Amino acid sequence: MEINFFFSEFNIFHLNKKKLRNNFIKIALFEGYSINVLNIILTNDKKILLLNKKFLFHNYPTDIITFNYCKNFSLSADIYISVDTIFYNSKKFNISFQTELFRVLIHGILHLMKFNDKLYYERKIIRIKEDFYLRLFKR
Numbered sequence: 001m002e003i004n005f006f007f008s009e010f011n012i013f014h015l016n017k018k019k020l021r022n023n024f025i026k027i028a029l030f031e032g033y034s035i036n037v038l039n040i041i042l043t044n045d046k047k048i049l050l051l052n053k054k055f056l057f058h059n060y061p062t063d064i065i066t067f068n069y070c071k072n073f074s075l076s077a078d079i080y081i082s083v084d085t086i087f088y089n090s091k092k093f094n095i096s097f098q099t100e101l102f103r104v105l106i107h108g109i110l111h112l113m114k115f116n117d118k119l120y121y122e123r124k125i126i127r128i129k130e131d132f133y134l135r136l137f138k139r
């Protein structure tokens with residue numbers, strides 16, 4: 001089991017990587033999954049925009065792009081997070097940067113577990129799960 005963090009820019013904020021790793025392991029276990037390899041790449045809007053154009057054919061930045069390599073109930077993925085968008089959204093929703101970052105990471109992990117958010121009821125379910133895990137881990 002590996003959970004790796006990479007910064008495409010310099011690390012300008014503190015991340016408690018050990019706590020995040022432990023929380024991700026618990027989320028996986030609660031949902032009936034294990035973690036094989038998760039690579040979490042913290043980057044900027046420019047890089048996210050390039051990935052979004054190249055792989056998803058969207059011409060805008062987003063907070064997260066996940067490349068899913070999961071097999072059965074074993075999670076493997078490259079998860080790209082735009083620190084710029086996380087920062088912007090944390091201000092927009094008047095929450096801490098760390099809370100917004102953790103919410104987006106939880107959201108990405110839930111997607112790996114086949115939770116979707118295209119339909120209204122799917123968005124409700126995934127939001128309930130995000131809120132549950134945020135409260136559980138007091139972020």
